[in-house]
Amino acid sequence: MKFGLWYDFRCPPHSPLSWRETCAQTLEHIRYAEELGYDDIWLSEHHFIEDGYLPSLLPAAAAVAAVTSRVTIGTNILLAPFHHPVRLAEESALVDIISGGRFLLGLAVGYRREEFAGFGVPRQKRGAMTEEIIQIVLRCWTEDEFDFRGQFYRLQGVRATPKPVQRPRPELWVGALGPAAVRRAARYADGIIAGPEQVAQFAEALAAEGRNGDRARVALGLPWLYVTDDPERAWRELYPHLSYQINGYQRWFSEAGQPIFGTEPYADLEDLQARGPYLVGTPEQVREALAQLFAQAPAERYFWWAIPPGLPPREAVRSMELFARQVMPHFRGRQGP
Amino acid sequence: MKFGLVYDFRNPERWRRPFPELYAALLEQIQEVERLGYDAVFVTEHHFIDDGYCPSPLVALGAIAARTSRIRIGTWVALLSLYHPLRLAEDAAVVDQLSGGRLELGVGLGYREEEFAGFGIPLRHRRGRMEEGVEVLKRALAGERFSFEGRHFHLRDVRVTPPPCQQPFPLWLAARSPVTARRAARFRADLMLVGPPSVYEEYAAALGAQGEDPSRYRLLGLLAWAVSDDPERYWAEAGPHFAYTAGLYGQWYSQRGDLPEDREWRQWATWSPEDFRRAGMVLVGTPEQVRDGILAARRVLPYDYIVSWATLPGQDPKRAMESLELFARKVMPALRAAGESSEGQP
Numbered sequence: 001m002k003f004g005l006w007y008d009f010r011c012p013p014h015s016p017l018s019w020r021e022t023c024a025q026t027l028e029h030i031r032y033a034e035e036l037g038y039d040d041i042w043l044s045e046h047h048f049i050e051d052g053y054l055p056s057l058l059p060a061a062a063a064v065a066a067v068t069s070r071v072t073i074g075t076n077i078l079l080a081p082f083h084h085p086v087r088l089a090e091e092s093a094l095v096d097i098i099s100g101g102r103f104l105l106g107l108a109v110g111y112r113r114e115e116f117a118g119f120g121v122p123r124q125k126r127g128a129m130t131e132e133i134i135q136i137v138l139r140c141w142t143e144d145e146f147d148f149r150g151q152f153y154r155l156q157g158v159r160a161t162p163k164p165v166q167r168p169r170p171e172l173w174v175g176a177l178g179p180a181a182v183r184r185a186a187r188y189a190d191g192i193i194a195g196p197e198q199v200a201q202f203a204e205a206l207a208a209e210g211r212n213g214d215r216a217r218v219a220l221g222l223p224w225l226y227v228t229d230d231p232e233r234a235w236r237e238l239y240p241h242l243s244y245q246i247n248g249y250q251r252w253f254s255e256a257g258q259p260i261f262g263t264e265p266y267a268d269l270e271d272l273q274a275r276g277p278y279l280v281g282t283p284e285q286v287r288e289a290l291a292q293l294f295a296q297a298p299a300e301r302y303f304w305w306a307i308p309p310g311l312p313p314r315e316a317v318r319s320m321e322l323f324a325r326q327v328m329p330h331f332r333g334r335q336g337p
Numbered sequence: 338m339k340f341g342l343v344y345d346f347r348n349p350e351r352w353r354r355p356f357p358e359l360y361a362a363l364l365e366q367i368q369e370v371e372r373l374g375y376d377a378v379f380v381t382e383h384h385f386i387d388d389g390y391c392p393s394p395l396v397a398l399g400a401i402a403a404r405t406s407r408i409r410i411g412t413w414v415a416l417l418s419l420y421h422p423l424r425l426a427e428d429a430a431v432v433d434q435l436s437g438g439r440l441e442l443g444v445g446l447g448y449r450e451e452e453f454a455g456f457g458i459p460l461r462h463r464r465g466r467m468e469e470g471v472e473v474l475k476r477a478l479a480g481e482r483f484s485f486e487g488r489h490f491h492l493r494d495v496r497v498t499p500p501p502c503q504q505p506f507p508l509w510l511a512a513r514s515p516v517t518a519r520r521a522a523r524f525r526a527d528l529m530l531v532g533p534p535s536v537y538e539e540y541a542a543a544l545g546a547q548g549e550d551p552s553r554y555r556l557l558g559l560l561a562w563a564v565s566d567d568p569e570r571y572w573a574e575a576g577p578h579f580a581y582t583a584g585l586y587g588q589w590y591s592q593r594g595d596l597p598e599d600r601e602w603r604q605w606a607t608w609s610p611e612d613f614r615r616a617g618m619v620l621v622g623t624p625e626q627v628r629d630g631i632l633a634a635r636r637v638l639p640y641d642y643i644v645s646w647a648t649l650p651g652q653d654p655k656r657a658m659e660s661l662e663l664f665a666r667k668v669m670p671a672l673r674a675a676g677e678s679s680e681g682q683p
Contacts, residue, residue: 009499011499019434019499019500019502020434020437020438020502022434023434023435023437024437027403027435047427047495047498048494048495048496048497048498049498050496050498051498052434052498052499053498054431055427055430055431055497055498056395056424056427056428056430056431056432058393058395058396058399058428059395059396059398059399059428059431059432059435060399060431060435061396061399062396062397062398062399062400062403063399063400063402063403063435064403065400066364066399066400066401066403066404067403067404082421082424083424084420084421084424084456086384086455086456087392087393087419087420087456090384090392090393091392091393091396094391094392094393094396094397095396097356097357097360098357098360098364098396098397098400100357100361101357114494117493117494118423118492118493118494118495119421119423119492119495120490120491120492120493153457154457155454155455155456155457156454156455156457157385157451157454157455158385158455159385159387159451159455160384160385160392161384161385161386161387161388161389161390161392162348162356162389165355165356165357
């Protein structure tokens with residue numbers, strides 16, 4: 001069972017920091033996470049968001065690689081349709097080299113309409129495009145030379161170098177919220193990045209592909225997890241950051257026609273506590289809630305947001321410490337599925 | 338005058354070491370040259386080369402940004418025609434923020450046919466992509482929200498966030514020909530000169546014709562140097578590595594050169610280290626000789642930046658340090674003093 005922290009490098013208007021300070025403090029935060037024993041550092045991608053939501057995962061992943069020595073560095077989730085597959089394969093290989101073989105590529109199709117319109121990429125073709133992108137990336141990593149003739153890409157004499165360090169190649173995980181993406185993951189991916197509902201679907205889809213459904217590898221996004229000695233106070237202090245975050249996702253997914261966070265924004269603290277996806281609790285409460293969740297939705301890796309957007313990273317270390325010291329040891333040593 | 342070092346992260350078969358080891362050693366070297374007082378390190382870009390020539394300079398710079406704190410970091414040069422310009426702008430902005438505002442973005446056209454074929458981009462589109470690409474880059478890096486309707490790129494209501502830390506953002510264009518020199522002037526970009534002095538004259542004249550003062554724009558040029566009291570020994574050791582790198586460039590330029598003289602470079606592919614030495618392609622000498630050589634180059638053109646190779650392909654990074662250290666200790670201070678004393682003159 002691996003525990004990972006998820007980073008977006010956001011710096012909303014209510015943050016007291018500049019982007020530059022946010023970047024510097026976030027790298028410090030990541031270094032500290034490694035020291036505390038976390039297994040995975042995940043980076044999240046979005047474009048054109050006013051708060052500077054990280055649009056460039058691979059350069060940032062290289063920076064993370066340069067300041068860490070043990071953690072796995074994963075993209076979660078890289079939005080494939082906005083990347084040229086050959087360049088994506090080359091950049092990933094380079095991060096794999098710089099990190100000494102610690103890179104994991106997680107990708108998905110994307111959903112925000114503004115991003116597709118912004119890049120001039122047809123949104124309705126995103127699934128088919130991603131399919132070709134996956135095929136090309138895998139071939140770049142493992143074949144000396146190849147040609148590719150698809151609907152979106154016609155490539156001749158691709159000889160991607162240097163190759164990644166990991167043999168036969170870095171792991172490819174696919175983010176999946178819908179059935180088509182789950183099937184795509186079952187066709188190509190080493191694992192799936194998803195929510196609890198997709199775990200069973202993935203095992204079935206693997207079996208349908210003739211792969212062993214019992215060996216389904218899953219990275220599960222947990223509800224926002226915040227460990228504190230004083231939950232009531234934490235809720236009050238975190239509220240501006242959490243409501244900023246969740247109402248952003250609520251709006252983006254609603255606008256994309258996938259209202260996974262409902263069709264209405266979260267009105268206030270009470271509403272957020274009642275129906276929001278956050279788990280704010282004492283180490284003991286969190287241990288109990290997670291024991292239950294781990295039993296219901298067994299996974300190889302779990303991850304959650306590292307820093308509430310707007311809270312300076314330096315002030316966002318208490319929860320990470322409490323989890324590492326008082327929750328993590330409780331689950332360590334247990335075997336994943 | 339500022340001094341930069343170029344990194345291509347090449348790892349030729351003949352001298353191959355594991356890639357992670359090479360990158361680790363060169364990242365360490367970059368930290369060392371920062372301590373020695375160099376002004377900048379630049380990363381180059383090419384694709385599909387057997388020796389692993391760095392294809393992703395912005396990714397390498399992400400790592401370099403995290404390991405350094407003062408030195409400027411840049412691309413020399415990113416092959417803009419092979420990028421989506423908005424993605425390049427996003428990467429550049431993130432690297433600029435990660436480095437605390439230390440990025441110098443140099444972009445060029447690219448020329449190797451294999452690279453365009455592998456990316457599925459028709460070679461005949463490269464000038465159009467470059468023109469549109471620079472326009473998109475300039476608007477994107479200024480941090481504005483904009484739409485763009487071109488032949489190659491269609492962007493609607495986009496804004497690069499985070500924007501770069503530096504405003505105005507330092508954008509350079511590489512030029513080898515009068516056409517590219519005029520383009521650099523038209524876009525009001527600084528100049529990375531990879532051609533003869535006449536290309537700079539063209540650039541300066543074009544700036545002048547726009548009513549601008551060329552001395553307000555920066556000029557960067559490559560002048561390969563090596564400090565050594567014993568040129569015999571230098572060429573014995575480094576010669577094969579230099580011949581390797583120059584030979585490949587000669588081959589590429591001759592295959593798909595934009596300029597008539599490119600075809601003559603084909604001979605480099607068959608030159609021995611001794612031939613390069615006779616042709617004076619590397620300024621090798623004592624600290625005084627190297628200083629005088631650079632001063633002579635600066636009398637021809639008003640360089641703001643002189644760049645040289647840090648470690649040649651296959652060369653042991655530790656061995657390369659000897660010359661880099663001598664240059665930093667004995668040549669840089671003298672050149673900086675000379676630069677200061679001449680700056681007050683008309």
